[in-house]
Amino acid sequence: MKDLETDLKQESLLVNRAKNDPQAFGELYDKYYPQIFGYVLKRTINFEVAQDVTSEVFFKALKNIAKFRWQGVPFSSWLYRIATNEITNSFKGDSRRKILIEQFSASVSQYSPSPDVEIARAEEELKKHSEFIALNEAIAKLPLKYQEVITFRFFEKKQLKEIGEILDKKEGTIKSLLHRGLEKLRTLTEQNATFYQDFSSIK
Amino acid sequence: MKEEELKEKLERVDIPHIMLESHRSRLKMALLSSDYFKKRKGNRILDAVRIRARSITDTMVDTLVARQPVWKVALVVFFAMIMIGGMVFGLGSLNGTQQAGLNPAGYTIIGGDKLTEAEEELAMDILKADPRIQSLLAGGATIDIVLPILVEFGKINPETGQTETVQETWAQAWIAGIDGKTWGAVVDLVKGEVTQLSE
Numbered sequence: 001m002k003d004l005e006t007d008l009k010q011e012s013l014l015v016n017r018a019k020n021d022p023q024a025f026g027e028l029y030d031k032y033y034p035q036i037f038g039y040v041l042k043r044t045i046n047f048e049v050a051q052d053v054t055s056e057v058f059f060k061a062l063k064n065i066a067k068f069r070w071q072g073v074p075f076s077s078w079l080y081r082i083a084t085n086e087i088t089n090s091f092k093g094d095s096r097r098k099i100l101i102e103q104f105s106a107s108v109s110q111y112s113p114s115p116d117v118e119i120a121r122a123e124e125e126l127k128k129h130s131e132f133i134a135l136n137e138a139i140a141k142l143p144l145k146y147q148e149v150i151t152f153r154f155f156e157k158k159q160l161k162e163i164g165e166i167l168d169k170k171e172g173t174i175k176s177l178l179h180r181g182l183e184k185l186r187t188l189t190e191q192n193a194t195f196y197q198d199f200s201s202i203k
Numbered sequence: 204m205k206e207e208e209l210k211e212k213l214e215r216v217d218i219p220h221i222m223l224e225s226h227r228s229r230l231k232m233a234l235l236s237s238d239y240f241k242k243r244k245g246n247r248i249l250d251a252v253r254i255r256a257r258s259i260t261d262t263m264v265d266t267l268v269a270r271q272p273v274w275k276v277a278l279v280v281f282f283a284m285i286m287i288g289g290m291v292f293g294l295g296s297l298n299g300t301q302q303a304g305l306n307p308a309g310y311t312i313i314g315g316d317k318l319t320e321a322e323e324e325l326a327m328d329i330l331k332a333d334p335r336i337q338s339l340l341a342g343g344a345t346i347d348i349v350l351p352i353l354v355e356f357g358k359i360n361p362e363t364g365q366t367e368t369v370q371e372t373w374a375q376a377w378i379a380g381i382d383g384k385t386w387g388a389v390v391d392l393v394k395g396e397v398t399q400l401s402e
Contacts, residue, residue: 025240033227033231034222038221041219041221042218051223055230055233058230058234059234062234118223122221125221126221129216132217135212154214154216182209182210185209186205186206186209
């Protein structure tokens with residue numbers, strides 16, 4: 001418990017430095033990029049979208065970090081919240097993101113490995129997780145509020161309290177959202193199983 | 204399938220942990236070289252100047268002009284602002300050689316409107332030709348802001364022997380180092396030299 005408090009205190013100092021110091025912001029970025037990119041990818045299952053959304057999340061974080069006020073909640077929760085909003089925007093086809101991505105692309109170094117090759121390799125790797133993809137496809141059919149809590153709880157391994165901090169909801173609300181979401185997901189997977197069984201018998 | 208079975212399935216499913224290294228590094232580069240940090244640096248300098256100005260003005264007004272007529276207050280504030288200009292840009296600390304063309308009373312910043320494009324180019328050329336600034340630029344520093352300053356000083360006319368008041372437009376620049384340090388430079392556009400460089 002004391003270690004957690006010390007970590008949070010150190011992180012708050014780093015966040016304060018990051019408001020003016022690029023090196024400190026770089027440290028935060030290095031720490032949280034894998035989590036945020038991973039979360040966005042799990043929600044979108046699309047590398048192009050995951051890159052766009054993750055870029056948007058960190059540009060927004062940089063733009064707003066001066067306004068960030070420490071309230072004892074990990075910095076990652078703030079990033080996750082931005083990411084969740086950006087994912088929702090991307091599902092709505094928000095075109096504002098394109099501007100940032102164009103700016104970002106201008107700084108691509110000619111020495112970077114080809115993103116196309118890298119994406120193709122990553123897509124091959126993703127295909128190996130067929131059970132995860134099947135579950136995700138079912139989750140994607142649920143309303144967003146259920147998608148969010150199920151992803152955070154089972155794929156990001158977050159506790160209810162932390163999910164509440166990210167989504168700015170009470171722990172009890174998260175618990176009931178999770179319960180109802182799982183119930184809907186169960187019904188959905190059963191319907192799908194019946195459909196595929198019926199489909200197989202027709203064939 | 205029961206809810207417990209579904210939970211178990213979700214708990215034990217093999218989750219992909221995939222990273223796009225090129226995206227990670229390109230995004231970091233784009234973020235750290237964005238205008239945000241340059242603007243923040245500029246804001247911090249302006250904040251510091253504002254605080255300094257407020258503090259000096261408040262002190263002078265409080266101690267010297269309490270219960271005095273309005274015109275006296277205005278006069279003292281005017282002189283305070285002149286002093287602040289000198290302190291901010293370090294003009295008061297020019298050395299003897301640099302002051303050779305000036306009378307013993309020194310000079311005053313009396314304003315600064317706008318540099319023409321030619322003046323701005325000239326200021327940049329003078330800055331870049333200065334060996335001290337060259338070494339800063341070689342270390343990754345950048346010249347951030349170039350602004351005008353109108354200076355006024357007394358100069359002895361060698362023909363008449365009289366002291367004449369002269370006004371010249373000079374330039375000031377902020378140079379930002381990659382380690383967060385900032386330097387202020389004063390550029391004499393008439394003589395073509397950097398008269399002051401201070402961290």
